[in-house]
């Protein structure tokens with residue numbers, strides 16, 4: 001059984017699930033992913049960084065707790081929320097369309 005959590009993400013250009021879960025996490029405005037299927041460059045916009053807000057809030061709270069277990073718990077929870085929100089709600093966009101379609105694969 002393949003876990004549904006770590007499923008691949010669709011390329012916004014060709015809609016094929018070519019983007020691996022962990023590869024998705026490091027796509028950024030200046031770190032494009034080149035789709036192996038269609039050759040499009042896929043990025044995330046700067047506006048896609050809003051999920052960092054709950055992470056920052058939990059991190060700020062964690063600075064005031066005395067228990068180190070709670071400190072790490074808050075930070076890890078913030079990180080998981082950040083990842084989850086990004087994967088659920090932040091769209092990937094096509095930065096540059098693929099080069100002219102090749103006739104051979």
Ligand SMILES: [Zn+2]
Nearest residue numbers: 011014035038
């Ligand atoms: Zn593609």
